[in-house]
Amino acid sequence: MNVHFIAIGGAAMHNLAIALHNKGYKVTGSDDTIFDPSKSRLEAKGLLPEVFGWFPEKISSDLDAIVLGMHAKADNPELLKAQELDLKIYSYPEFLYEQAKDKTRVVIGGSHGKTTITSMILHVMHYHERDVDYMVGAQLEGFDVMVKLTEDNDFIVLEGDEYLSSPIDRRPKFHLYKPNIALLSGIAWDHINVFPTYENYVEQFSIFVDSIVRGGSINYNEEDAEVKRVVEASENQIRKIPYTTPDYSVEDGETFLETPDGPMPIEVFGTHNLNNLAGAKWICQHMGIDEEDFYEAIATFKGASKRLEKIAETKTAVAYKDFAHSPSKVKATTEALKQQFPDRDLVACLELHTYSSLNAEFLKQYKGALDAADKAVVFYSPHAVEIKKLETITHQQIAEAFERDDLIIYTNPDDFKDFLFSENLKDKSLLLMSSGNYGGLDFGEVEGLIQ
Incomplete structure (x- = not known):
């Protein structure tokens, strides 16, 4: 399959490009400028454009798909050529869904905590050598890439960002994934350039909950009043499972999580991170990890990149x-x-x-x-x-x-x-x-x- 990326240098876009390259796809791309680490990572895979800029001549009917990044503008010359040729144009989340539509989709949403929760889940899976596909918004210790796509894995874990999908698709990314299993960690107004009112912002999370496939499930932080209201108001035919911050203590700068086997020292700290941990534990259990194995793995989790x-x-x-x-x-x-x-x-x-x-x-x-x-x-x-x-x-x-x-x-x-x-x-x-x-x-x- 031949795929061309318009704005290949973005943090999310270059990771998807590398994931498709690793999967055996023929990948090309363009961008007006690319900085590290994207630049060196694309170069290592032979995917870095030889010249920066936009080149309509790169767009031909030989391409099976175009993936359009948020960095590109609606009048991008390559996009206009693709539209002229009536090529299939995907936003980043649309293309991810196409790759994941036959898998069990696990989507982590929320204004805050989603990167950490996704990272916790992947850490536990990696610790127990459970291979899953994924997309996460931070570089994780022990992981070479931020996006992994295979033909064989049953699960894909997706960080569900509420920001827009592409310059020509103004839907929030997490509306496009159609989760089988979802989590909602918190709602606090953000992205006011896109969602000018608090009510408009909150509405996006209601749409997310309603997008969960019928018979699916959502774990939600019931300590967040807005999350509780949004989830419980949904008429979607799904299981709704609340979670709360677990008991813990702090002694001499070290945090201990209360477990059935007694207090266990952990690397992360803060009420918000313990709350994130509770959500991650539920999702891991849905994915076949029992409680004892979760605790064993999470004890070694040091946190997502740039998060505390x-x-x-x-x-x-x-x-x-x-x-x-x-x-x-x-x-x-x-x-x-x-x-x-x-x-x-x-x-x-x-x-x-x-x-x-x-x-x-x-x-x-x-x-x-x-x-x-x-x-x-x-x-x-x-x-x-x-x-x-x-x-x-x-x-x-x-x-x-x-x-x-x-x-x-x-x-x-x-x-x-x-x-x-x-x-x-x-x-x-x-x-x-x-x-x-x-x-x-x-x-x-x-x-x-x-x-």
């Missing part, structure tokens, strides 16, 4: 980075680190980097998000606001949104770095939360701060 990832640690200090950027994630992550090290002052730094977080109206959602921190810092780039063509936000708007009189705010990367490197971190915990890099911060240098 330890940078460095000494006897008196620790530093973590986290992908958290939405208000609910920031709050959960900050509280988790304070709970894990309650006797240390917590210095929490948040970069406002996404479209939503840099929106003056959405900023109000961050109320209380950094309350668990002893010292709270917010960094944002006025240039990023300009690039995203948003209204200018002020220091005062940010301070009022977080409702902290002592909030420290930086807009200059050098000023933020000066603050960070002048901070005495003895007997402290440092948390760096961002989907960016604070205007050019080398996280490797942070390790030297707590030596």
Whole structure:
């Protein structure tokens, strides 16, 4: 099968391209620019375009399918040529469904926690040598690729993103997978550039629940009031199985999960991660892993990439980075680190980097998000606001949104770095939360701060 990728360099797209190449498909692609790690990974497989740019001459009737990435525009020259030739054009999730339609589809949805839960499930499967197909949004320890597709595996585990499918398909990705087994971890307004109202955003999760195949099942976090309401209001003929955060304790910076055999030390921590673990346990049991085997495997799970990832640690200090950027994630992550090290002052730094977080109206959602921190810092780039063509936000708007009189705010990367490197971190915990890099911060240098 000959498949061409328009915008092959995206994080999701290049992983799908590699998965199809590994499956024996003939894969080609184009993009206007490609950065690492996508660039080097495509190059290693012989899939990197020789020249960057869009070339309509690459599109011919010999192609069996076109996969269109979100990075491409609706007027992309290659897309227009494909439409002219009446070729079959798939969005990323549409093509994944085509690959998975004869398998048992396990889809993990939610505004937060889905990457971690999917990672936990795959870790347990890998630990017990159960081979499954999958698509996950982070690089996992012990896994070479983020997408795996085979002809033989019975199960496919999919991280169910609620963002749009493609420039010409405005449906959320997770509406297209038609799960047999689903999970919904939490609902907290995000992606306001696409879902301008909270009600519109929540509606996407109702559609997701209704998309589960008849006779299927959903596990849902009943501690999230909106999740509980959405699932229980659905008239879809499916099994609805709630889960809650399991009992656990924290002693001297180590978390112990209560199990039938007594307290068990685990690598991950924080109420939100223990809640994620409870959901993952249910899904693994649906997939044939018994409770005892789940506990054995999950004890060695260190976390998904960029999710509460330890940078460095000494006897008196620790530093973590986290992908958290939405208000609910920031709050959960900050509280988790304070709970894990309650006797240390917590210095929490948040970069406002996404479209939503840099929106003056959405900023109000961050109320209380950094309350668990002893010292709270917010960094944002006025240039990023300009690039995203948003209204200018002020220091005062940010301070009022977080409702902290002592909030420290930086807009200059050098000023933020000066603050960070002048901070005495003895007997402290440092948390760096961002989907960016604070205007050019080398996280490797942070390790030297707590030596």
